[in-house]
Amino acid sequence: MAETIETDLCVIGAGSGGLSVAAGASQMGARVVLIEKGKMGGDCLNTGCVPSKSLIAAAHAADTMRRSDVFGVNGHAPEVRFQAVHDHVHGVIAAIAPNDSVERFEGLGVRVIKAEARFTGPTELVAGDARVRAKRIVVATGSRAAAPPIPGLADVPYLTNETIFDLTERPEHLVIIGGGPIGCEMAQAHRRLGARVTVLDLGKILPKDDPEAVAVVRDRLTREGVAIREGIKIERIEAGNEGPAVVLRDGDTETRVGGSHLLVAAGRKPNVEGLNLETAGIEYGPRGITVDARLRTSNKKVFAVGDVAGGFQFTHMAAYHAGIVIRNTVFRLPAKVDYSAVPWVTYTDPELAQVGLNEGAARDKHGEAVRVLTWPFAENDRAQTERATEGRIKVIVGRRGKVLGATVVGRHAGEIIGTWALAVSAGLKIKSVANMIVPYPTLGEVSKRAAGSYYTDTLFGPRTRKIVSWLQRLP
Numbered sequence: 001m002a003e004t005i006e007t008d009l010c011v012i013g014a015g016s017g018g019l020s021v022a023a024g025a026s027q028m029g030a031r032v033v034l035i036e037k038g039k040m041g042g043d044c045l046n047t048g049c050v051p052s053k054s055l056i057a058a059a060h061a062a063d064t065m066r067r068s069d070v071f072g073v074n075g076h077a078p079e080v081r082f083q084a085v086h087d088h089v090h091g092v093i094a095a096i097a098p099n100d101s102v103e104r105f106e107g108l109g110v111r112v113i114k115a116e117a118r119f120t121g122p123t124e125l126v127a128g129d130a131r132v133r134a135k136r137i138v139v140a141t142g143s144r145a146a147a148p149p150i151p152g153l154a155d156v157p158y159l160t161n162e163t164i165f166d167l168t169e170r171p172e173h174l175v176i177i178g179g180g181p182i183g184c185e186m187a188q189a190h191r192r193l194g195a196r197v198t199v200l201d202l203g204k205i206l207p208k209d210d211p212e213a214v215a216v217v218r219d220r221l222t223r224e225g226v227a228i229r230e231g232i233k234i235e236r237i238e239a240g241n242e243g244p245a246v247v248l249r250d251g252d253t254e255t256r257v258g259g260s261h262l263l264v265a266a267g268r269k270p271n272v273e274g275l276n277l278e279t280a281g282i283e284y285g286p287r288g289i290t291v292d293a294r295l296r297t298s299n300k301k302v303f304a305v306g307d308v309a310g311g312f313q314f315t316h317m318a319a320y321h322a323g324i325v326i327r328n329t330v331f332r333l334p335a336k337v338d339y340s341a342v343p344w345v346t347y348t349d350p351e352l353a354q355v356g357l358n359e360g361a362a363r364d365k366h367g368e369a370v371r372v373l374t375w376p377f378a379e380n381d382r383a384q385t386e387r388a389t390e391g392r393i394k395v396i397v398g399r400r401g402k403v404l405g406a407t408v409v410g411r412h413a414g415e416i417i418g419t420w421a422l423a424v425s426a427g428l429k430i431k432s433v434a435n436m437i438v439p440y441p442t443l444g445e446v447s448k449r450a451a452g453s454y455y456t457d458t459l460f461g462p463r464t465r466k467i468v469s470w471l472q473r474l475p
Contacts, residue, residue: 002126002129002130002131003129003130003131004130004131004132004133005033005111005130005131005132005133006031006133006134007031007032007033007111007132007133007134007135008025008030008031008032008134008135008136009021009022009025009030009031009032009033009134009135009136009137009138009329009330010032010033010034010035010125010132010134010136010137010138011032011033011034011035011137011138011140012035012117012125012137012138012139012140012141012275013035013036013042013139013140013141013142013271013306013308014034014035014036014040014041014042014100014105014112014140015041015042015043015044015045015140015141015142015306015318016042016044016306016315016318016319016322017138017140017142017305017306017318017319017321017322018034018036018042018138018140018305018306018322019034019040019041019042019100019105020318020319020322020323021138021140021305021322021325021326021329022034022105022108022110023105023108023110024322024323024326024330025326025329025330026105026108026109026110027108027109028326028330030329030330031111032109032110032111033110033111033112033113033132033134034105034110034111034112034113035112035113035115035117035125035127035132036112036113036114037114037115037116037117040097040100040101040102040105041096041097041100042142043142043143043144043161043162043307044315044318045093045096045097045100046093047161047162047165048161048315049315050092050093050096051089051090051092051093051165052161052165052182052185052186052189052347053347054088054089054092054093055085055089055165055186055189055193056185056188056189056347058085058088058089058189058193059188059189059190059191059192059193060192060349061078062078062080062192062193062194063192063349065078066078066192070387071387080170080193080194082167082168082169082170082193083168083169085193086165086166086167086168089165090165102114113127113128113130113132114128115127115128115129115130116128116274117132117275118274118275118276119275119276119277119279119280119282120276120279121279121280122280122281122299122301122302123135123136123137123280123301123302125137125280135301136301136302136303136329137280137301137302137303138302138303138304138305138325138329139275139282139289139297139302139303139304139305139308140304140305140306140308140318141270141271141272141275141308142270142271142306142307142308142318143268143269143270143271143288143307143308143313144160144162144268144269144271145160145161145162145264145265145267145268145269146266146267146268146269147264148177148264148266148267150177150234150236150237151235151236151237152236152237152238153237153264155237155239156237156238156239156244156262157244157262158244158262158263158264159261159262159263159264160263160264160265161182161265164186164263167261170190170193170194170195171190171195171259171260171261172195172196172242172259172260172261173195173196173197173198173243173258173259173260173261174186174187174190174195174196174197174198174259174260174261174262174263175197175198175200175244175246175257175258175259175261175262175263176197176198176199176200176262176263176265177200177201177234177246177262177263177264177265177266178199178200178201178264178265178266178267179199179200179201179203179204179205179206179228179230180205180206180207180208180265180266180267181206181344181346181347182265183199183201183205183263183265183266184199184205184206184217184221184346184348185346185347185348186263186265187199187221187226187228188220188221188224188226188348188349191221191224191225191226192224196225196227196259197225197226197227198226198227198228198229198257198259199221199226199227199228199229200229200232200234200246200248200257201228201229201230201231201232202231202232202233202234203230203231204230204231205217205218205228205230206346206352208354209346209352209354209358209407210354210358210359210360210394210407210409212392212394213352213354213391213392213394213407213408213409214352214409216350216352216390216391216392216409216410217346217348217350217352217409220348220349220350220390221348229248229257232248232250233248233249233250234246234247234248234249235247235248235249235254237262238256240256240258242258242259242260243258243259243260243261243262244258244259244261244262245257245258245259246258246259246262268307268313270284270286270287270288270289270307270308270310271307271308272284272288272289272308277289280299280302281298281299282297282298282299282302283297283298287310288304288307288308288309288310289304289308289309289310290310291303291304291309291310293336293337294324294328294334294335294336294337295309295321295324295325295328295337296328303325303328303329305318305321305322305324305325306318306321309321311339312339312342312344314342314344316343317342320337321337323335324336324337338425340356340424340425341355341356341421341424341425342355343355343417343418343420343421345413345414345417347414349411350388350390350391350409350410350411350413351408351409351410351411351412351413351414352407352408352409352413353407353408353409353413353414353416353417354405354406354407354408354417355405355406355417355420355421355424356396356403356404356405356406356420356424357396357404357405358396358405358407359372359394359396359407361405362396362398362404362405366398366399366404369398369399370396370397370398370404371396371397371398371454372394372395372396372397373394373395373396373397373430373450373451373453373454374392374393374394374395374450374453375392375393375446375449375450375453376389376391376392377389377390377391377392377393377410377411377443377446379446379449380441380443380445380446380449381440381441381445382441382442382443382445383410383411383443383446385441386411388410388411390409390410390411391408391409391410391411391413392408392409392410392446393406393407393408393410393416393446393447393450394406394407394408394450395420395430395447395450395451397430397454400429401429401430401431401454402427402428402429402430403420403423403424403428403429403430403433404424405420405424406420406423406424408420408446410443410446411443412443415443415444416443416444416446416447419433419444419447420433420447430451430454431451431454433447433448433451434448434451434452434454434455436448
């Protein structure tokens with residue numbers, strides 16, 4: 001006979017969002033059941049953020065060795081042992097895994113069930129041999145790589161983010177469909193580790209980012225030997241002698257791009273299959289489960305967080321969603337999401353980071369009131385010492401000096417963007433950043449320099465010169 005569990009909160013999915021909800025709610029005194037059919041830690045730990053950044057770190061080490069002669073150190077082509085790179089990536093996953101383990105969450109008081117969950121009613125579901133009845137339920141099942149409708153794709157072997165980190169031999173030629181963050185990050189990393197790489201995109205690479213910042217990344221990738229083909233039309237995919245071949249069409253002309261490996265990085269698909277959402281009265285579509293500003297589904301007893309809720313597909317957004325849901329479910333407070341200050345980072349070299357409105361969106365919304373402040377990394381002393389002068393910061397300012405957004409492309413842009421995420425989320429004015437004291441020499445000075453430029457025309461203009469001249473006549 002199946003066990004029946006009565007609980008305050010049931011969480012489906014042990015990825016970033018689900019784990020955050022379960023840990024927070026349990027430690028605050030709620031009875032929590034956590035259900036996961038796959039690996040604890042979800043996509044972020046096992047096939048996403050952690051392995052990709054670990055691979056990027058290995059690629060950075062190879063590139064540092066390759067170009068270290070600029071510092072007077074014996075630079076030379078590195079010997080890349082791809083099996084060892086694989087072991088490094090999975091070693092990092094193993095080091096972090098205990099934080100997301102069944103044992104840790106059971107130690108926090110969470111009942112963990114390793115099985116597939118399926119709704120049997122508005123607030124009831126089954127998982128394995130257990131029947132769970134919960135006052136509130138949170139769906140945090142995440143997303144997976146989508147397979148675009150390209151003829152022939154299903155007939156050839158191809159990689160996604162779920163399989164590429166299992167490679168123990170370096171690809172001879174990696175062909176990537178999709179020039180978004182995953183595609184660009186993997187392109188540069190594999191190129192630096194010695195593979196030939198071609199990126200194919202129907203539009204422009206990194207289409208959601210500031211075009212001027214994207215141009216800096218594109219130039220760097222091209223100079224490092226990544227072949228980027230934008231605005232192409234994929235006719236079909238065929239099996240070649242050495243691996244999959246992508247057939248492109250330009251008018252009446254067909255060209256073939258053949259590689260040893262094919263990586264598909266062309267979007268994500270929410271994980272909703274098998275949940276039996278209809279039985280619980282939960283509406284969903286191609287982008288995921290429909291939620292309101294409180295992250296409630298059409299069944300007000302059920303919430304959805306992270307990728308499965310559509311919108312921004314970032315680990316930090318899943319964690320943010322978790323906080324909103326805990327306030328709603330545990331404390332019964334009507335907390336709502338606010339997406340006005342969502343930062344994101346593409347971990348190429350140079351990195352590209354964004355928060356708030358970019359220049360185009362700001363001008364569409366605020367028109368003539370927008371001012372754009374920039375500062376190049378080449379004018380930053382720390383960037384000069386590290387020979388990392390590519391890139392710039394661009395800050396978008398509205399009426400009365402309010403910070404509307406910022407784009408940073410350059411070394412450690414992901415760290416620099418935090419200052420501007422705070423400025424946007426707190427509704428700060430540009431003077432707050434201009435007046436802060438920043439240690440020298442740091443890359444963070446680009447933020448202060450850009451903010452300070454807001455006052456340049458006024459501070460060094462004719463009116464100021466007249467005032468200073470008059471003051472200097474005083475005894």
